[in-house]
Amino acid sequence: MKDIGLTHIALQVRNIEKSVAFYKHYAAMEIVHERKDESTGSHVVWISDKTRPFVIVLIESKEITAVLSPFAHLGVGCKSCDEVDRLCQEARAEGILIDGPTDSLYPVGYWAFLQDPDGHTLEISYGQEVGLTVGT
Numbered sequence: 001m002k003d004i005g006l007t008h009i010a011l012q013v014r015n016i017e018k019s020v021a022f023y024k025h026y027a028a029m030e031i032v033h034e035r036k037d038e039s040t041g042s043h044v045v046w047i048s049d050k051t052r053p054f055v056i057v058l059i060e061s062k063e064i065t066a067v068l069s070p071f072a073h074l075g076v077g078c079k080s081c082d083e084v085d086r087l088c089q090e091a092r093a094e095g096i097l098i099d100g101p102t103d104s105l106y107p108v109g110y111w112a113f114l115q116d117p118d119g120h121t122l123e124i125s126y127g128q129e130v131g132l133t134v135g136t
Contacts, residue, residue, distance in 0.1 A: 003053060008046070009074065010057040011120055012064045016043050018117040019058050023047050026087055026114055026122060027076040029056065049076070064118050070098070073113060073121035081110045081126050088112045088124075 013019040023029040024047075032055060033046035046055040056074065068074065078084050084101050091097040091114045098121060100112025109127030116122055 007053060008055045008057050010059060011068065011118070012061040012066065013058045013116075013118050014061065014064065015117060016045055016058055016060045020045060020047060022116045023056065023058075023122075026091070026124065027074075067118065068120040069115070070121065073123045075123040075125060075128070077128060077130070078124050078126045084110055084112060084124050084126050087114075 011019075020029075020031060027049060029047040029049050031045050032048045032050070035044050036042070037044050037059070043060040045058050047058060048055045078087070081101075081103075088097055088101050091112070096115045098113035098115050101110060102112065103110045107128060109125050109129075111123055111125035111128075114122045114124065
């Protein structure tokens with residue numbers, strides 16, 4: 001099957017292991033592909049939560065030239081407000097909670113912004129119902 005539609009977003013990261021650990025913990029993602037890019041020598045991983053054919057491509061780089069921040073972000077839906085609260089408590093303890101949790105009501109839902117190891121912003125949320133809106 002050929003991929004059609006939005007399949008990935010690529011982010012530069014300084015340390016693959018730290019980034020994979022962050023996205024595993026805060027977004028339930030795991031490595032689904034890993035390689036050394038022959039043309040650049042960069043370590044590259046694809047991570048996914050395996051809920052749809054979409055990956056985040058993490059490309060190890062000495063210099064980060066583009067950051068998803070402060071408002072540009074990746075968004076991940078959580079199973080409950082309690083899960084958002086728990087992750088926010090952990091993020092606050094790690095010093096990576098940027099904003100929230102905030103209840104912005106329907107259709108935005110209950111959300112918070114976290115900062116990954118390279119300054120990219122991850123939104124965790126509950127109640128946005130993107131799948132229902134899109135009709136999947």
